[in-house]
Amino acid sequence: MSTTATRPARTSGGGTTRRGGGTVAEWLRRPRPPLAPPRWLAVLSTVGAAAALLVVPLVNPSYVNLTVTLVMVWTIVGLGLNLLVGFGGQVSLGHSAFFAIGAYAVAVAGEAGWAQPAALLVAGVVPFVVGYAIGLPALRLHGLQLGLVTLALAMATPAAIRAFEPLTHGSRGIGIDGTPPAWVPLDHDQWVYYLALAAASLGYVVTRRLARGRLGRSFVAVRDAELVAETLGVNTWQTKTRLFATSAAYAGVAGGLYALLLEFVGPENFNLTLSISFVTLIVVGGLATVPGAVLGAIFVQYVPTLTSSISPAATGATYGVVLILFAFFVPHGLAGLARAALGPLVRRVPGRPKA
Amino acid sequence: MSIVRTAGRARPLTTLAAGIAVVALTLAGCSGRDAADDAPAASGEDAGDDTTTAAAAEDCSPGFTETEVRIGNSIPLSGPAAAYGAIGQTLQAYFDDVNAAGGLELADGTQRDVSVSVVDDGYDPAKTAANVRSLVEQEEVFALAGVLGTGAAISVAPYVEEAGVPNLFVGTGTDALQSLHAEDPWTTGFMPQYGFEVQALAEYLVAHHPGATAAILYQNDDFGESVRAGFEEAFEGTDLEIVAAEPYELASASVDSQVTTLAASEADIFLDWAVGSFATQSLKKKMELGWDATTVVSAPAADATFFLKPAGEGAADGVVSVAYTKDITDPSSAGDAGFDAWTDFATAHDEVDPLSAPAAAGYQTAQLLEAALQQMQGCTREALLEAATTFEGLELDLAPVAVTTTPDYPYVFREIKVQVFNGENWDLAEGDYTVD
Numbered sequence: 001m002s003t004t005a006t007r008p009a010r011t012s013g014g015g016t017t018r019r020g021g022g023t024v025a026e027w028l029r030r031p032r033p034p035l036a037p038p039r040w041l042a043v044l045s046t047v048g049a050a051a052a053l054l055v056v057p058l059v060n061p062s063y064v065n066l067t068v069t070l071v072m073v074w075t076i077v078g079l080g081l082n083l084l085v086g087f088g089g090q091v092s093l094g095h096s097a098f099f100a101i102g103a104y105a106v107a108v109a110g111e112a113g114w115a116q117p118a119a120l121l122v123a124g125v126v127p128f129v130v131g132y133a134i135g136l137p138a139l140r141l142h143g144l145q146l147g148l149v150t151l152a153l154a155m156a157t158p159a160a161i162r163a164f165e166p167l168t169h170g171s172r173g174i175g176i177d178g179t180p181p182a183w184v185p186l187d188h189d190q191w192v193y194y195l196a197l198a199a200a201s202l203g204y205v206v207t208r209r210l211a212r213g214r215l216g217r218s219f220v221a222v223r224d225a226e227l228v229a230e231t232l233g234v235n236t237w238q239t240k241t242r243l244f245a246t247s248a249a250y251a252g253v254a255g256g257l258y259a260l261l262l263e264f265v266g267p268e269n270f271n272l273t274l275s276i277s278f279v280t281l282i283v284v285g286g287l288a289t290v291p292g293a294v295l296g297a298i299f300v301q302y303v304p305t306l307t308s309s310i311s312p313a314a315t316g317a318t319y320g321v322v323l324i325l326f327a328f329f330v331p332h333g334l335a336g337l338a339r340a341a342l343g344p345l346v347r348r349v350p351g352r353p354k355a
Numbered sequence: 356m357s358i359v360r361t362a363g364r365a366r367p368l369t370t371l372a373a374g375i376a377v378v379a380l381t382l383a384g385c386s387g388r389d390a391a392d393d394a395p396a397a398s399g400e401d402a403g404d405d406t407t408t409a410a411a412a413e414d415c416s417p418g419f420t421e422t423e424v425r426i427g428n429s430i431p432l433s434g435p436a437a438a439y440g441a442i443g444q445t446l447q448a449y450f451d452d453v454n455a456a457g458g459l460e461l462a463d464g465t466q467r468d469v470s471v472s473v474v475d476d477g478y479d480p481a482k483t484a485a486n487v488r489s490l491v492e493q494e495e496v497f498a499l500a501g502v503l504g505t506g507a508a509i510s511v512a513p514y515v516e517e518a519g520v521p522n523l524f525v526g527t528g529t530d531a532l533q534s535l536h537a538e539d540p541w542t543t544g545f546m547p548q549y550g551f552e553v554q555a556l557a558e559y560l561v562a563h564h565p566g567a568t569a570a571i572l573y574q575n576d577d578f579g580e581s582v583r584a585g586f587e588e589a590f591e592g593t594d595l596e597i598v599a600a601e602p603y604e605l606a607s608a609s610v611d612s613q614v615t616t617l618a619a620s621e622a623d624i625f626l627d628w629a630v631g632s633f634a635t636q637s638l639k640k641k642m643e644l645g646w647d648a649t650t651v652v653s654a655p656a657a658d659a660t661f662f663l664k665p666a667g668e669g670a671a672d673g674v675v676s677v678a679y680t681k682d683i684t685d686p687s688s689a690g691d692a693g694f695d696a697w698t699d700f701a702t703a704h705d706e707v708d709p710l711s712a713p714a715a716a717g718y719q720t721a722q723l724l725e726a727a728l729q730q731m732q733g734c735t736r737e738a739l740l741e742a743a744t745t746f747e748g749l750e751l752d753l754a755p756v757a758v759t760t761t762p763d764y765p766y767v768f769r770e771i772k773v774q775v776f777n778g779e780n781w782d783l784a785e786g787d788y789t790v791d
Contacts, residue, residue, distance in 0.1 A: 062492060062514075070481060268480075
């Protein structure tokens with residue numbers, strides 16, 4: 001949505017079909033406006049989606065709930081990372097570190113006997129503070145250098161976990177009690193599902209607000225024209241640091257949910273591969289789009305499992321090939337493809353369009 | 356769905372509608388699971404009843420029918436730990452042979468196929484958790500066998516306990532299984548308990564190196580600390596003494612400086628608890644320094660092909676470790692019935708490397724499972740767990756000692772041997788060591 005808000009759409013017929021002209025590659029690369037369904041359709045689909053999401057854990061066995069919960073966990077990471085990378089234009093390969101901090105916050109707080117919602121709050125606050133502290137010096141760097149600093153962060157994570165052994169129990173890991181509080185008549189998988197659903201919905205709404213409001217515009221301004229933004233009174237450095245810390249907090253909450261879901265954390269859970277899957281998530285989903293995080297999360301959860309059932313050797317290659325293909329041919333990601341495919345349909349739906 | 360949702364701006368109307376939906380569904384939902392809960396179990400029993408006629412009275416667990424027993428395995432087939440995938444592939448190949456020969460005859464006299472589903476988890480605990488759940492709920496396996504890793508074992512423990520599915524012969528020896536055991540007896544470990552390994556080696560050293568001094572290299576975490584404490588405790592009251600101890604970081608580039616410091620102590624025994632390539636490095640450095648001490652290595656590092664021989668000619672001579680698998684790399688073992696059976700099996704299957712330690716572990720896991728299934732009285736998961744924890748002097752093709760298990764000790768090996776490396780192969784030392 002902000003793609004079109006910030007960059008003038010190059011084609012007037014933004015969402016025309018392939019017949020509109022040009023090669024397939026051009027058609028794929030064309031920026032498109034967000035879908036604009038009539039109000040009744042928007043309300044109906046929101047309620048429908050909410051209802052469906054609420055019913056899922058009640059009618060499905062736990063292995064389905066587990067993977068759907070993981071999709072929501074990745075969605076939360078994707079929302080935060082997309083805020084930073086897509087809207088803010090800052091690269092981070094180190095979000096597995098914040099994810100790990102959040103997971104360990106829940107594990108350690110759980111050992112200390114804290115209630116799960118309180119532990120999840122800590123899982124957001126601690127990475128925010130750490131992210132702010134790291135962002136202060138690191139965000140004075142640009143592009144490649146920032147990428148390298150955050151890469152170092154991701155690579156140091158397992159070692160750092162082992163180093164803080166009195167707290168983290170080193171390579172032995174921590175078992176977590178994820179059973180719901182006594183007053184909740186739900187199973188473990190359903191309880192964590194609803195926690196994740198609440199966090200993901202909140203994250204989704206907040207991200208949309210951020211992306212569309214004054215803050216979102218200042219993020220994009222910093223991304224696209226830092227000098228101009230500065231002359232207009234945007235404190236670019238402050239903006240970037242806050243953005244980084246916020247994005248870290250998203251990853252932290254996601255990490256906390258992940259820990260509650262798996263009921264065990266160990267240093268080997270948080271390696272570089274995890275960070276790479278996060279980056280793949282936002283690129284495949286669509287940079288600078290909010291729903292892209294959901295589509296990307298679905299991709300990283302299900303596609304590697306699918307490819308490995310075809311051939312285990314393909315799993316490692318999937319991310320690489322897909323990243324390259326998307327970077328070259330589908331820069332707007334799955335969200336862009338969805339707009340292209342559904343745009344013409346949605347425009348035909350009768351009704352008063354949204355303002 | 357999310358695509359369309361994009362468009363829905365959080366308007367008052369939307370919010371209200373969504374809110375109503377939330378409340379309504381939550382209320383409706385609270386009782387919803389009970390029905391859903393019973394469904395899989397019920398359908399499982401139905402499936403059993405369809406095929407079972409006589410055994411129907413005996414309420415079999417899901418995954419057990421008149422013609423088939425289903426077993427699940429989640430293992431890294433991809434990623435950095437893919438080499439261990441051989442455990443799952445060997446398990447599958449072993450039972451493919453059994454099925455081709457008409458199936459496995461169980462205690463009730465009926466022959467059944469044992470079908471093994473192996474799924475890839477890339478050594479990612481999140482994937483292991485998802486795999487285990489889908490194996491149990493979707494494929495309705497009777498039991499899990501040969502799953503790899505400490506993290507995998509601990510993180511799925513609450514689930515397998517609640518579902519009542521045996522998670523047998525997990526590839527770990529972590530002491531955590533022991534503490535878990537009281538409330539969750541459903542998980543058993545394939546490797547010797549790490550604490551037991553230390554105990555056996557300490558006993559060996561006390562008997563064979565009286566009056567010796569020892570220097571220990573260990574991982575700087577609580578696993579390393581527990582190994583060090585274990586040796587110190589075992590040496591207490593004997594004439595052995597630890598005179599030097601150096602921790603190392605898993606993240607460091609080399610252990611050379613630690614080995615140099617330890618060598619300066621001129622200890623007679625080098626307790627080398629470095630893992631993987633660090634073990635190779637330490638052996639190499641020890642030879643460079645001309646430190647003449649008996650080296651003791653941990654079981655995971657005791658792989659001749661990967662870790663000992665690469666240290667160089669003579670560097671690993673006289674290395675001591677525990678033995679719970681026969682030396683499959685030693686051609687002179689030919690003639691031993693178990694070893695020959697293994698070699699015949701491995702050469703008949705392209706995917707099984709006769710020199711691979713993980714494949715041998717998979718072969719042992721398969722034979723343990725086979726024995727447990729054969730000894731099982733009845734057709735429930737409880738019966739299988741009971742059978743697996745009450746082996747009495749079970750002979751495996753590749754185990755140097757007979758396997759005896761008890762319900763109060765969640766590891767396969769209560770008895771192990773000690774082996775000494777001769778530069779080319781392992782020689783078994785005299786004597787058995789039994790867990791305290």
